[in-house]
Amino acid sequence: MRRLPSRQRAFTLIEMLVVIAIIAILASLLFPALRSALERGRRTACRNNIRQIGLAMIQYAADHKGWYPAVEEKAVTVRQNEWPITKHVTNMNARGYLTDPKIWVCSSDRVDGPGDDQVVFPAKAFDEQFNNFWNVSYMYVSGYSDRSLETPTTSPVLADESNDIENGTATPGKMPRIDADDNHGANFRNVLFLDNHAAGMEGNNIANSIFDDLKNSDILQSVD
Helix, strand or coil, rough: CCCCCCCCCCCCHHHHHHHHHHHHHHHHHHHHHHHHHHHHHHHHHHHHHHHHHHHHHHHHHCCCEEEECCCCCCCCHHHHHCHHHHHHHHHHHCCCCCCCHHHHCCCCEEEEEECCCCCCCCCCCCCCCCCCCCCCCCEEEEECCCCCCHHHHCEEEEEEEECCCCCCCCCCCCCCCCCCCCCCCCCCEEEECCCEEEEECCCCCCCHHHHCCCCCHHCCECCC
């Protein structure tokens, strides 16, 4: 005797709503962890960027009587010629030390400039359109040489920039605060030091505290 196929049982509306609710709960738990993991990866990539830039700066100094990149060889005494950072970047590129413009952009950096109205993206080339607002994610502290009186392990050379302008009167110790819209959010900054080690630094005033151990900050200028 042939048996008739049994009817397949379908999900009820209540069961489907329960499944959807469980998925939503799991997603709410997993998404923050995923975002955190992605950001940790971006912070690591950012540190690798500034380490590579630091190696190029060390080579630059070895070839220029110990002076780190400057717009002019005597730029340590001509501070008004230091800004913007694009002058230093294009200077290094023109002399063959760093030729990839993508290394100057942090993958967590989205906007820049007063009012956060500039979208940040890697430049295709070092040309007249290369700009410190939308093609660079880092702030440079200029004025170092191999004869600097500073302690190499605690003297910052490069760091995640603030969206506010960090030049002119914003000398080491007088920086605008890092906020939630900056590269890695408020209270965090990747920093490259004079001995070429890079570290992620945290603190309520990390914009300024990275300069606390400088001995002679008057000859240094921050430029972004």
